[in-house]
Structure formats: C-alpha cells, structure tokens
Amino acid sequence: MNIPSELFLALRYIRPQKNANSIITLLALIGVLLGVTVLIVVLSIMTGLREDREKELYSYGVHAQISSADSSVKYIENIDQTMEKITKAGGRCAPVINGHGIVHLTRGTKSFDYQPIMGVDSSIKGTFLDVSGSIARGTYSLGDKGIIISNSMARAYRLNLGSKLTLHSPSKLKEMISQRGAASEKVYLPEEYFVTGIYSIHQSRLPQHYIFMDLDDAADFTGIPWGTANYIYTYVDKPVEIETFKAELTTEITDSKIETWRDLNKDLLGILDVEKIVMSILLCIVVLVAAFSITNTLITVVIQKTREIGVLKSIGLTSGAVMRIFLLQGAIVGFTGALLGNVFGISVLMWRNELLNFMVKVVTAVTGNNNFSLLNNMPATIVFSDLLFISVITILLCTLGAVIPAWRASKLDPAKALRYE
Numbered sequence: 001m002n003i004p005s006e007l008f009l010a011l012r013y014i015r016p017q018k019n020a021n022s023i024i025t026l027l028a029l030i031g032v033l034l035g036v037t038v039l040i041v042v043l044s045i046m047t048g049l050r051e052d053r054e055k056e057l058y059s060y061g062v063h064a065q066i067s068s069a070d071s072s073v074k075y076i077e078n079i080d081q082t083m084e085k086i087t088k089a090g091g092r093c094a095p096v097i098n099g100h101g102i103v104h105l106t107r108g109t110k111s112f113d114y115q116p117i118m119g120v121d122s123s124i125k126g127t128f129l130d131v132s133g134s135i136a137r138g139t140y141s142l143g144d145k146g147i148i149i150s151n152s153m154a155r156a157y158r159l160n161l162g163s164k165l166t167l168h169s170p171s172k173l174k175e176m177i178s179q180r181g182a183a184s185e186k187v188y189l190p191e192e193y194f195v196t197g198i199y200s201i202h203q204s205r206l207p208q209h210y211i212f213m214d215l216d217d218a219a220d221f222t223g224i225p226w227g228t229a230n231y232i233y234t235y236v237d238k239p240v241e242i243e244t245f246k247a248e249l250t251t252e253i254t255d256s257k258i259e260t261w262r263d264l265n266k267d268l269l270g271i272l273d274v275e276k277i278v279m280s281i282l283l284c285i286v287v288l289v290a291a292f293s294i295t296n297t298l299i300t301v302v303i304q305k306t307r308e309i310g311v312l313k314s315i316g317l318t319s320g321a322v323m324r325i326f327l328l329q330g331a332i333v334g335f336t337g338a339l340l341g342n343v344f345g346i347s348v349l350m351w352r353n354e355l356l357n358f359m360v361k362v363v364t365a366v367t368g369n370n371n372f373s374l375l376n377n378m379p380a381t382i383v384f385s386d387l388l389f390i391s392v393i394t395i396l397l398c399t400l401g402a403v404i405p406a407w408r409a410s411k412l413d414p415a416k417a418l419r420y421e
Contacts, residue, residue: 024297029337031290032394036341039283039390040382041348046279047386048379050272057268058239058261060128060205064091064246065259066232075228076256082232085252091236091245094123095229097218101211102173104166104190105157112168115153118210119218119229127235131199131212137161138197142214146196150209154198163195167211171223191221232256287394290337291401294330298405302326309412319410326406327399334398338391349380 066086068076076082079095086093097119102112120142124130132140136151138161147165149157159165168190193213201209219226236245242260249258262269302309309322348355356378 024293024300025333028290028293028297029333029340031293032287032334032337032398033341033344035283035286035290036338036390036394037345037348038286039280040342040345040387041352041380042279042283043276043386043390044345044349044380044382045352045378046272046276047383048381050269050276051381052379053272054240054269057265058242060207061261062128062233062264063236063239063242063261064234064249065264066093066234066253067230067257067259069255069257075224075230076232077225077228078255079227079229079232082253082256086232086234086249089245089249089252091234091249092126093232093234094120094127094129095215096120096124096129096231096233097215097222097224097229098231099218099222100170101221102168102170103157104168106166113157116208116210117167117218117221118212119215119221120212121215124233127233128205129210129233131204131206134199134203135197136200136203138195141196142212143217144214145191145193145217146214147193148197148199148212149195150201151198152201153209153211154195159195159198161195161198165193165195165211166190167193167221169221169223175223193217284393284397287397291330291334291397294333294398294401295404298326298329298402299408301329302405302409306412309409313412322412323406323410326409327402330402330406331395331399334395337398338394341394342387342391346382349382352378352380 066076066082068074075097076095083093083095097117099117099119101115101117103115105111105113118129120129125132131148135148138148140148142148149159149165154160157165213221215229216226219228222230224230236242239261242262246258246260313319313322
C-alpha cells in the first residue's frame with residue numbers, strides 16, 4: 001500500500017521503541033485519553049441532569065402561558081376566542097386567575113398572612129393544578145364562596161371543613177388607599193370564604209401551596225371583570241417542541257403575550273448552559289496539558305533526529321514536508337487519544353451507576369460513614385455533537401502542540417546538521 005512519505009515517516013518516528021521517548025509519548029497519549037474520557041463523562045452527565053431538570057419544569061408546570069400584551073391591562077378580555085385558537089393549534093388550555101390574598105387571622109400570634117390564590121374552572125382537570133385526586137378531606141367543590149386549601153394551611157390556620165376564612169384583596173386595598181381623602185361611596189370589606197375541601201400537598205404536583213377558588217369568585221376578589229382571566233395556561237403533547245407550537249400560535253394570536261416554559265425559566269436554564277460551557281473549558285485544559293507533553297516529546301525527537309532530518313533535506317525533502325511530518329505525529333497522538341477516550345468514556349457512562357455504587361461502598365468501608373446513599377440511576381445523555389466537538393478539539397490541540405518542534409525541524413540547515421552530527 002502506497003502512503004505519503006510524510007505519513008510514513010511520522011508513523012515511523014512515533015512507533016514504540018526501547019527508549020525514553022516511547023515512554024513520554026505513551027504518557028502523553030494516556031493524558032489525552034484521560035482528558036477526553038473525563039470530558040465525555042462530565043458533559044454527558046451534565047446534559048442528562050439538564051434534561052431531567054427540563055422534564056421536571058414541564059411536568060410540574062405550565063407548558064405555555066398566555067397573558068395580555070399590554071402591561072397596563074391585567075387581564076385577557078377575549079379568552080373564548082383565544083382559547084379557540086389555542087385548541088385549533090393543537091394545545092389544551094385553561095383560563096386562570098393567579099394572584100395573592102392576605103389571610104386575616106383571628107387566632108395565633110400573627111394577625112395577617114400572605115398566600116397565593118388560584119381561580120380555576122373545570123378546564124383545569126388533568127393539569128398540574130388539578131388537586132381533585134389529592135383531596136384528603138371534604139370534596140372538590142368550588143363556587144358560592146367555597147375554597148380548597150392545603151393540609152399545611154389547615155393546620156397552620158386551625159381550619160376544618162366548613163371553617164370561615166377571611167381574605168383581603170391587595171388590589172382593592174391599594175385602590176382604597178389611593179382614594180383616601182377623596183369623596184367616594186365605595187366601602188371596602190374583606191371577603192369571607194368557606195373551606196369545602198383540604199388537599200394533600202404531598203400527593204399533588206403543585207410547586208407551592210395555593211388557595212383554590214372558583215374563577216368568578218377570583219374575578220370578584222381581584223377586581224377584574226367576569227368572563228376574563230389574567231392568564232391562559234396551555235399544555236401540549238410534546239413540550240420539548242414547544243417553540244414550534246409557539247411559532248404557529250404567534251401567527252394566530254397577535255394581541256397577547258406568549259411565554260413558553262423555557263421563557264418562564266430562562267434564568268435557570270441559562271445558568272445550566274453557563275455551567276456546561278465553563279466545565280467544558282476547564283476540562284479542555286486537561287487535554288491542553290497533554291498537548292504540552294506532546295510538544296516536549298517532539299522537541300526531544302527533533303534533537304535526536306537532527307542527523308536524519310539533515311539527510312532527508314539534503315536529498316530533496318522540503319521544509320514544508322519536514323514540518324508536516326511532525327504535525328502529523330501530533331495529529332496521530334490526538335486522534336488515537338480521542339478514539340480511545342471515546343471508547344473509555346462511553347464505557348464508563350454505561351457502567352456509571354455500578355462504578356459510583358462501588359466507590360460509595362469503598363468510601364463507606366474506609367471512613368465508616370454510612371450516610372452515603374447508593375445511586376440507582378445517575379442521569380446521563382450521550383450527544384453525538386458533544387463527542388464530535390471533543391474529538392475535534394483534542395486533535396486540534398495536539399496538532400497545535402506539535403507546531404513549535406515542527407517549525408524548529410523545518411528550519412534545520414542540512415549542512416550544519418550533518419557537520420555537527
């Protein structure tokens with residue numbers, strides 16, 4: 001098989017021999033291998049953790065949130081038309097009134113407490129806000145001033161089924177304060193509600209405690225018109241592809257603001273992206289250190305092969321060809337290290353849970369600390385683009401590590417090399 005002379009000589013110089021250069025080359029190769037392995041394992045685990053976090057966000061939250069495009073208007077007027085367009089686009093939706101209420105307490109050390117309220121109707125069934133299946137006491141019955149509270153609220157406020165709960169509306173209090181001193185026939189009174197059901201917060205999918213009330217009761221409480229809502233919560237069958245749904249819905253709904261679960265959690269997702277980027281940069285330094293080892297190795301080879309380089313240049317080998325010989329040596333080490341690193345990295349990921357549990361058992365046996373828990377499923381996702389990125393960066397760094405010795409070898413004067421050797 002005919003191969004280019006530069007590649008033939010690069011393979012000949014890098015071939016294992018019984019000298020120190022072979023050991024140094026092997027150590028450099030092991031350094032590249034370990035760097036690639038660590039990069040693949042860490043990035044795959046971070047990708048898996050991100051995907052798990054994203055799944056939690058759209059499994060225990062809203063997929064898309066529709067609100068008024070005008071910040072001065074706190075509610076959506078034409079909710080029926082908007083919901084019809086959402087349904088036509090393939091989504092499921094439910095109007096909600098999300099706000100807060102000030103609980104007026106008659107017992108205990110506190111006089112007032114601040115709690116979130118949620119006005120819903122029957123369309124909320126099947127969503128993460130549906131607590132009908134987690135009712136511990138009473139029934140799921142809203143309307144006529146009936147409310148449903150969590151078991152923690154019931155204990156904290158000493159409430160039972162049928163108990164009365166007095167709520168102050170922050171918006172109405174603000175309006176009353178703004179009209180203070182002006183002639184007005186309006187008289188502000190707090191609203192009284194009755195507990196019809198108590199749900200278990202541990203059995204629900206709620207991220208926090210809510211006071212649930214009927215949509216119309218919530219409209220009266222917050223002071224917005226009946227038949228409106230300040231949000232329309234939307235759900236789709238494929239939340240991962242929510243951006244496609246948003247693009248389609250944006251063409252249909254132009255008078256409302258559409259925010260996906262990614263928009264609502266962009267700060268958290270941004271932090272995860274930054275962590276992955278920073279970790280990638282830090283771990284690339286491991287490969288860079290191995291590239292410096294390749295530089296040291298090839299500088300030694302150039303010094304030892306000075307006479308051979310002189311002979312090659314004297315018979316017509318150009319400086320560019322000499323430079324390519326040593327650049328190819330760095331590229332070969334990088335390619336071999338990247339290939340073996342991919343094999344080792346994927347193998348570690350396949351056996352990651354067993355390896356972690358073994359390490360936990362060893363640490364427990366050595367330290368006597370039994371507070372470590374065994375890991376049944378460490379999330380990890382192998383992304384082909386990450387593997388390709390790591391491999392290309394590794395080969396590039398190792399090739400760049402060979403630039404200095406390759407340049408030095410290309411600048412050797414054959415007459416001087418043969419004279420002093």
